[in-house]
Structure formats: C-alpha cells, structure tokens
C-alpha cells in the first residue's frame with residue numbers, strides 16, 4: 012500500500028479525498044513517500060514541461076541561491092537582464108518589453124491593466140470556456156460559472172463570445188474595447204484548439220477598433236504545442252503575450268510580453284515585489300537553454316503525432332472526440348472522466364481532467380519514449396474496457 016495524506020489537513024480548500032504524498036521527481040516520474048513511482052501525464056498541472064526537478068534547473072537555482080535570493084525590481088540585476096534577453100530572443104522582433112511576475116493569473120492581470128491603461132478603454136472580450144486564472148481581473152475573463160459565481164460581483168465590462176466564432180468576435184469588438192484575450196488551446200476548458208481564421212479575425216477586429224490583442228499562453232507556452240509559442244502555428248502575432256507555468260522549469264514565474272509602443276501608451280504603474288526575482292530568472296535561463304538545445308518543441312510535435320495515431324483508434328462508444336496540439340491532448344468521453352483517472356492512478360499514471368468529461372494529457376516534454384508509450388498503453392487499456 013502506498014501512503015496517502017490524512018483526509019482533512021490544515022490546507023485551505025484542499026480536497027477531502029486523500030491525495031498521494033509526492034516527494035521526488037526524476038524526468039517525467041514522480042515518487043511518493045512510500046517509494047512508488049508514477050508517470051506524470053499532467054506535467055504537474057502544466058508547469059513541469061521539464062519534469063518537476065530538472066537537474067540543470069535545480070543546479071541553476073542552487074547556484075543563484077548561494078549568491079542572491081531576492082532583489083526588489085527597483086534594482087538592476089544581470090540575471091534578470093539575461094533572462095529577459097533570452098526570452099525576447101525567441102520571440103518576433105516586434106516585442107521588446109516584459110513585465111515579470113510570479114504566476115499565470117498575475118501575467119493575465121498585468122495584461123488587462125496594461126491594455127486598459129494603454130487604450131484608455133474599459134471593455135475586455137474573452138471566449139466562452141476560457142480559463143485565465145483566479146484573481147479578480149483574470150477571473151472576470153474566465154468563463155465557467157463554477158469558478159466565478161461565489162465571488163461576484165466581478166470586474167465590470169467583461170464579455171464572452173463563443174470560441175472559434177469569428178463573426179461573434181468581430182461584432183463584440185467596438186470602440187470601447189481595450190483587449191481581446193484568448194487562449195490558443197483552451198486547456199482547462201476542454202482542450203479546444205483555436206482555428207487560424209478565428210485568430211486572424213481577432214487580429215483584424217482589434218486593429219480595426221484600436222484595441223489590443225492578448226494571447227494567454229500560460230499553458231501552451233513554451234514548446235508544448237510543437238512550436239515554441241502556439242501563436243506560431245497561425246502566424247498571428249498578439250500585442251500582449253501571457254506566459255507562466257513551465258517558463259522557468261517549474262519555478263514560479265509569470266511574464267507579460269508586449270511592445271515598446273504599448274509601453275509608451277501605458278499610464279499609471281504596475282509592480283510586483285517578487286516578480287523577476289533572481290531565483291526565478293536563473294531557473295528561467297536554465298529552462299530556456301534546455302528547451303531550445305534539446306529541441307523540445309519538435310519532440311512535442313513528434314510525440315503528439317504518435318499519440319494521435321494511437322488514440323484515434325479508441326472505441327467510439329466511449330470516446331466522442333480526440334483533439335489537441337502537440338503534447339496538449341484532450342480525449343472527450345461520453346461519460347464522466349473521474350473513474351478513468353482513478354484507474355490510471357492505480358496503474359501508476361497521473362493524468363488530468365479538463366471539465367467533467369475530458370481526459371487531458373500534457374506530459375513533461377522530457378518524458379522518455381518508453382514512459383509515453385506505456386502511458387498511451389494504459390490510457391487505451393483503461394478506456395477500451397467495457
């Protein structure tokens with residue numbers, strides 16, 4: 012028997028069901044405190060593209076910790092400069108400014124504030140099924156009522172249009188619109204991929220109305236979808252790009268990337284005490300080095316294609332649709348997903364849901380071929396049962 016935590020501990024809001032007590036990571040594997048090993052098919056909630064303890068990221072953090080753990084962003088620091096330059100070096104030259112924070116929701120919060128301030132307008136257009144975080148601005152852009160209802164009233168002037176409906180988006184964008192905010196693959200919302208025409212329509216509508224276009228790539232960036240950034244698939248370049256999760260190899264970080272022109276129009280101030288701290292930046296430099304050197308975007312595309320071949324053969328009586336991009340895959344079932352997640356966990360594989368009926372696979376990009384095949388075997392076995 013493996014150890015699980017007691018049903019009710021001191022952690023606010025923790026689920027009442029017992030959870031595995033995970034204590035170590037190695038590649039795509041996680042180990043519990045009884046020594047049992049699990050293959051992580053959820054990349055520790057999307058933040059573990061390099062696994063949850065990549066040795067190069069761990070070494071960079073340890074080296075940096077011995078020199079300087081914290082420095083307010085009021086001071087210059089070469090590690091922060093190097094991280095920003097490396098990140099911008101991977102993006103189109105139109106970008107040139109980055110606001111650093113500590114999480115995905117903060118990166119979205121910054122994008123909303125920057126857009127409202129730079130345009131002098133209040134309205135934000137987001138998409139149905141979208142997920143952007145749980146602080147008030149980001150939550151107002153998030154769609155599902157289960158996340159929102161208990162906290163209303165939310166921030167005013169947020170509207171939602173159907174995802175991939177270009178005409179509805181175009182009609183919603185007007186001269187009061189500051190920002191159109193979209194995910195390129197809706198992760199939490201069920202793994203729905205944005206069509207290139209929808210993104211092109213969003214670009215055209217924001218250009219026409221003088222609004223800004225923001226892409227939330229907290230889950231899709233970096234390298235997960237088979238390109239370093241998911242917007243590269245369509246070639247539609249936003250004015251604001253939100254990144255977090257795996258950007259610093261699992262160390263907390265958020266980044267809101269924008270252009271010098273948007274920065275020039277920004278009024279007011281925005282700041283974070285820990286944003287851009289030396290540990291996050293050292294981790295980020297190491298993570299970007301590994302992602303580029305080890306061609307992890309190509310690896311995501313290859314392993315994703317193999318998986319699609321495999322999963323497309325799942326029985327139609329059980330599976331409604333398989334969709335996704337690279338190594339962000341969703342299997343929409345005809346019944347609730349929870350029992351299948353438990354069956355996978357019993358077999359030593361940790362996967363995620365995306366809503367009540369979608370099984371989400373987003374393994375670390377460093378997963379070994381063997382572990383990925385074994386994971387796909389387990390998924391097909393569990394879903395293939397009558």
Ligand SMILES: Cc1ncc(COP(=O)(O)O)c(C=O)c1O
Nearest residue numbers: 114115116142143144198229230
């Ligand atoms: C697309 C997207 N945006 C924002 C967030 C919020 O990120 P965080 O949990 O780091 O605040 C998430 C988290 O799942 C996400 O998937």
